[in-house]
Amino acid sequence: MKKTVFFGALTAAGLAAGMASAATLDDVKARGSLNCGVTTGLIGFAAPNAEGEWEGFDVGVCRAVAAAIFGDPTAVEFVPTTGQTRFTALASGEIDLLARNTTWTMSRDVDLKFEFVGVNYYDGQGFLVPKALGVTSATELDGATVCIQTGTTTELNLADYFRVNGITYEPVPIETNAEGQQQYLAGACDVYTTDASGLAATRAAFENPGDHVLLPEIISKEPLGPLVRHGDNEWGDIARWTLNALITAEELGVTSENIEELAATPGDNPEVNRLLGTEGELGAQLGLEADWAKNAIMAGGNYGELFEDNIGENTAIALARGLNAQWTEGGLIYSPPFR
Amino acid sequence: MSTLTDPPKPGFRLSQLIYDTRYRSITIQVIALVLIVGAFWWLGSNTVNNLNALGKDFDFGFLNSAAGYDINQRLIEYDNQMSHGRAALVGILNTLLVALMGCASALIIGVFVGVLRLSKNWVVSKLMAVYVEAFRNVPLLIWILLIGAVMTESMPQPREFRGEDATQSMILGDSVAVTNRGIWIPRIGFSNSISGEEAVAPIDGATPVASGGADWLLILGVLALSLIAMRVVRNRADKIQQATGDRPTTWYQQVAILVIPVGVVMFALGATIVAPYLKGFNFTEGTHLRNSLIALWVALSLYTGAFIAEIVRAGIMAVSKGQSEAAAALGIQPSRTMKLVILPQALRVIIPPLISQFLNLTKNSSLAIAVGYMDVRATLGGITINQTGRELEGMLLMGAFYLALSLLISGGMNYYNHSTQLAER
Numbered sequence: 001m002k003k004t005v006f007f008g009a010l011t012a013a014g015l016a017a018g019m020a021s022a023a024t025l026d027d028v029k030a031r032g033s034l035n036c037g038v039t040t041g042l043i044g045f046a047a048p049n050a051e052g053e054w055e056g057f058d059v060g061v062c063r064a065v066a067a068a069i070f071g072d073p074t075a076v077e078f079v080p081t082t083g084q085t086r087f088t089a090l091a092s093g094e095i096d097l098l099a100r101n102t103t104w105t106m107s108r109d110v111d112l113k114f115e116f117v118g119v120n121y122y123d124g125q126g127f128l129v130p131k132a133l134g135v136t137s138a139t140e141l142d143g144a145t146v147c148i149q150t151g152t153t154t155e156l157n158l159a160d161y162f163r164v165n166g167i168t169y170e171p172v173p174i175e176t177n178a179e180g181q182q183q184y185l186a187g188a189c190d191v192y193t194t195d196a197s198g199l200a201a202t203r204a205a206f207e208n209p210g211d212h213v214l215l216p217e218i219i220s221k222e223p224l225g226p227l228v229r230h231g232d233n234e235w236g237d238i239a240r241w242t243l244n245a246l247i248t249a250e251e252l253g254v255t256s257e258n259i260e261e262l263a264a265t266p267g268d269n270p271e272v273n274r275l276l277g278t279e280g281e282l283g284a285q286l287g288l289e290a291d292w293a294k295n296a297i298m299a300g301g302n303y304g305e306l307f308e309d310n311i312g313e314n315t316a317i318a319l320a321r322g323l324n325a326q327w328t329e330g331g332l333i334y335s336p337p338f339r
Numbered sequence: 340m341s342t343l344t345d346p347p348k349p350g351f352r353l354s355q356l357i358y359d360t361r362y363r364s365i366t367i368q369v370i371a372l373v374l375i376v377g378a379f380w381w382l383g384s385n386t387v388n389n390l391n392a393l394g395k396d397f398d399f400g401f402l403n404s405a406a407g408y409d410i411n412q413r414l415i416e417y418d419n420q421m422s423h424g425r426a427a428l429v430g431i432l433n434t435l436l437v438a439l440m441g442c443a444s445a446l447i448i449g450v451f452v453g454v455l456r457l458s459k460n461w462v463v464s465k466l467m468a469v470y471v472e473a474f475r476n477v478p479l480l481i482w483i484l485l486i487g488a489v490m491t492e493s494m495p496q497p498r499e500f501r502g503e504d505a506t507q508s509m510i511l512g513d514s515v516a517v518t519n520r521g522i523w524i525p526r527i528g529f530s531n532s533i534s535g536e537e538a539v540a541p542i543d544g545a546t547p548v549a550s551g552g553a554d555w556l557l558i559l560g561v562l563a564l565s566l567i568a569m570r571v572v573r574n575r576a577d578k579i580q581q582a583t584g585d586r587p588t589t590w591y592q593q594v595a596i597l598v599i600p601v602g603v604v605m606f607a608l609g610a611t612i613v614a615p616y617l618k619g620f621n622f623t624e625g626t627h628l629r630n631s632l633i634a635l636w637v638a639l640s641l642y643t644g645a646f647i648a649e650i651v652r653a654g655i656m657a658v659s660k661g662q663s664e665a666a667a668a669l670g671i672q673p674s675r676t677m678k679l680v681i682l683p684q685a686l687r688v689i690i691p692p693l694i695s696q697f698l699n700l701t702k703n704s705s706l707a708i709a710v711g712y713m714d715v716r717a718t719l720g721g722i723t724i725n726q727t728g729r730e731l732e733g734m735l736l737m738g739a740f741y742l743a744l745s746l747l748i749s750g751g752m753n754y755y756n757h758s759t760q761l762a763e764r
Contacts, residue, residue, distance in 0.1 A: 170621065
């Protein structure tokens with residue numbers, strides 16, 4: 001009898017462990033850290049630094065979410081994923097949040113059952129070629145060998161672009177950005193194609209970045225953003241509004257420097273007060289502390305600070321804000337109001 | 340007064356299930372059965388629960404939707420508008436290709452090295468020992484990566500072949516180009532193709548040729564007929580030898596039967612050698628052996644060849660020394676002793692472990708992931724799963740494919756094994 005109960009309990013426990021749990025926030029809190037999926041290494045977006053600490057633009061999103069939950073931006077376990085493993089890792093529950101310059105597409109949202117919580121970088125697919133090749137336009141690439149990361153939207157865009165333009169190419173499938181960089185520099189492919197931001201970041205790591213050019217064609221829309229599993233809307237809300245908090249903070253002029261001062265006492269701007277928890281109940285509605293947004297912003301600064309520190313014009317990657325400027329400055333970065 | 344007590348009543352107690360040898364084995368089997376059924380039930384219900392929790396269904400319809408991605412090495416016609424099922428088939432054929440090439444070359448390497456390792460020449464046998472130990476004791480993945488890296492990093496780029504002052508040139512009479520994107524070798528085209536394909540000139544001013552599949556089938560058919568005819572000639576020679584003791588010389592007949600019909604057919608089809616040449620970014624025409632194929636094939640052959648060499652050596656050593664002494668006593672030349680006496684007996688020992696080496700090689704070909712070879716794991720088990728989110732279906736299909744392939748190989752080899760067994764009376 002006891003044995004039957006024991007096996008019954010074992011089965012039930014196994015079932016419970018095997019099932020992708022619905023309450024992700026509870027799981028994360030119980031674990032004491034956030035499992036965040038990032039790239040295997042793309043300078044500026046997510047890569048370990050000399051001390052082995054992960055840093056970058058996507059890493060900043062992970063740290064902000066962890067800070068919003070725990071008040072501690074270091075409570076993150078980074079899980080490096082490739083283009084092919086990332087969705088399986090998220091769907092199986094191995095990671096809670098995927099921040100891996102992943103393009104928001106309809107089939108990923110609807111068919112793969114993921115929920116994109118916003119866009120943190122508006123990108124497009126570009127081509128990187130050596131200057132010595134003498135190519136000035138992507139339409140001159142007939143017959144070229146192209147390095148392409150498998151399992152990405154860029155792979156599909158590339159196939160479409162060459163078919164529509166009636167030119168051929170030879171794909172060299174690669175798994176990671178590091179592998180692509182090595183193949184490209186060895187000349188095993190003429191062209192390396194991925195998101196333009198990724199190309200800029202990759203080129204910045206070259207010995208002679210000046211020997212390589214980005215072709216003028218941007219052949220696709222690539223809105224990159226963090227995503228979570230379908231089915232746990234509360235968890236999706238936390239990720240979405242953490243990202244929105246970073247964006248709103250930049251819009252309202254809340255930076256990591258003045259945030260202590262602004263959060264100490266309720267100020268003149270009611271939206272700043274609501275954002276920083278000195279007024280209203282927004283944190284409690286998410287199931288978090290009142291100062292969740294303050295912690296998230298303090299983790300790495302607001303959206304603009306994250307951008308400038310990791311991929312902005314003063315870094316080696318030197319990306320201009322362009323489409324990723326605030327809507328008030330002619331860009332597409334826009335957060336719904338905190339109310 | 341009776342000293343006999345009544346025999347104990349044959350009552351059944353629960354403890355007999357464990358302590359009574361009549362029942363114990365049944366008890367254990369029932370418990371094992373329940374555990375196994377329970378484990379499978381748990382796996383099944385866990386899968387169903389997880390699929391429900393994720394809101395996913397179980398459906399193979401994705402195989403009919405457009406794949407959308409390109410594959411560099413295609414043995415059959417394929418473009419990115421064809422279905423995921425077709426892409427999976429392209430991957431399956433690529434797996435079969437590298438497995439077949441690997442098995443053939445590993446067998447050849449293995450037999451040569453295994454025999455040479457037993458050589459009385461100290462240098463030869465030690466060299467073979469070094470090869471066997473080096474390849475057997477370093478993981479296959481490292482060999483694949485190493486060969487891939489050597490090809491990519493140390494070979495010249497195609498553009499170094501271009502221009503008046505090219506730093507590189509093609510080898511073997513301008514017919515083979517070795518580059519860091521693979522090796523281009525000449526191919527055979529047919530100017531009078533029977534495949535109905537339109538013949539195109541590979542380069543301006545050359546004879547138009549088509550590379551029809553039907554032509555190759557015809558040539559293979561003629562070759563098969565020639566082989567059968569050669570067998571007939573040999574059987575006749577055997578009969579004469581048994582009747583008269585003299586074996587007629589037949590080698591020139593056999594060579595003629597092998598070469599002439601195929602030669603005539605190829606001439607009639609207008610077989611032309613088409614050499615690769617540089618055009619645009621890459622070489623064109625000829626057959627392109629990509630780096631990924633070369634790295635995977637060479638590494639698989641050398642690695643498995645080392646194991647096969649040991650199996651062959653063990654098989655030869657298993658044949659009693661008395662056999663070769665008896666052969667010598669009968670006056671059989673040493674060179675023929677190996678072929679007529681030792682190897683036929685060694686084969687019985689060699690074949691069973693050889694089967695598992697072939698199976699290993701076939702399954703190891705999925706390490707193609709390391710060099711981006713587009714095998715079934717890369718198409719069905721990689722990109723397709725990633726684009727459609729059908730992990731469970733894709734993995735099941737891929738597992739079923741490898742299982743079927745392995746069973747097929749071992750079935751075929753077991754048949755061969757039976758045919759080489761000692762026919763005992």
